[in-house]
């Protein structure tokens with residue numbers, strides 16, 4: 579196994595803020611980045627050496643992109659699978675395409691967790707109203723009906739409280755590739771972000787607690803205040819997942835803490851919003867770690883240097899930037915997006931506190 583030398587070109591599929599922060603981390607290590615995405619002026623292209631603007635289905639553009647890179651990664655899981663599979667014969671794709679195939683489909687993802695002996699919300703595949711009826715009988719009501727693919731930030735979901743919700747749910751979700759999940763009365767939401775290197779080494783940041791508003795992550799508290807035994811359990815299940823996927827890169831595992839049990843909600847095969855705090859409060863950030871992993875470098879230390887509370891700046895909240903810059907313990911990150919649409923992640927701020935002194939959720 580040989581490490582890619584500085585000066586190599588890293589390809590990133592997707593041009594959003596995650597790609598942007600990956601490209602900045604790559605540049606610090608002396609690498610160049612080539613962004614591939616269909617959008618004009620994406621946040622990542624502004625800080626990268628090259629940008630190809632084309633659809634993922636444009637096979638010739640994808641092949642040319644792949645040939646220009648020493649390794650290709652992706653910053654979101656909702657890229658179509660087949661075009662990525664096609665370039666995997668031309669260039670190493672990390673994380674691998676099997677991890678992408680599994681994590682871009684909620685049903686495959688839950689089946690995979692189950693195969694590793696890891697608990698999730700109870701679930702059933704649903705293709706039509708009869709399946710939903712059977713799922714309601716098996717799982718009870720309420721339940722959440724979700725599209726298997728392409729959902730994010732609560733999109734592609736419908737809460738089913740009674741059988742009368744069936745028709746509106748199918749009308750809203752417009753899909754026959756669905757999954758019904760039992761509704762979990764969790765105590766809180768946690769996540770763990772970890773990395774696996776090309777040599778199989780694993781480095782995990784401590785679990786964090788996440789607070790959502792309108793289905794969008796609002797705040798991440800690092801670290802989560804949890805029992806040592808729960809922390810160990812979380813680390814063990816995350817390790818089992820990255821090993822089972824033969825994973826290379828950063829993976830995020832979203833969890834429901836139910837008090838008596840811990841359930842996996844979702845996997846993200848990439849750097850994750852709940853890992854942004856690592857930019858300012860850990861020895862190695864998730865972005866640097868992902869670049870290290872996919873380039874075959876040794877992983878850096880995930881040690882936390884202080885407590886941190888990360889807050890997303892969504893839509894017009896970004897306009898508070900002048901006040902945020904006057905806070906002595908706040909680190910501001912803006913994504914360079916021109917238009918502050920409602921629900922759009924425009925930036926984030928991480929407030930740093932001495933260890934053990936951060937405000938609790």
Ligand code: AMP
Pocket residue numbers: 699722729730731732733759760761762763767790793832843844
């Ligand atoms: P997801 O897109 O699957 O991460 O869901 C978005 C949010 O909806 C989660 O962060 C939870 O707050 C909530 N949620 C998702 N699935 C369930 C479930 N099975 N039971 C209760 N709440 C859920």
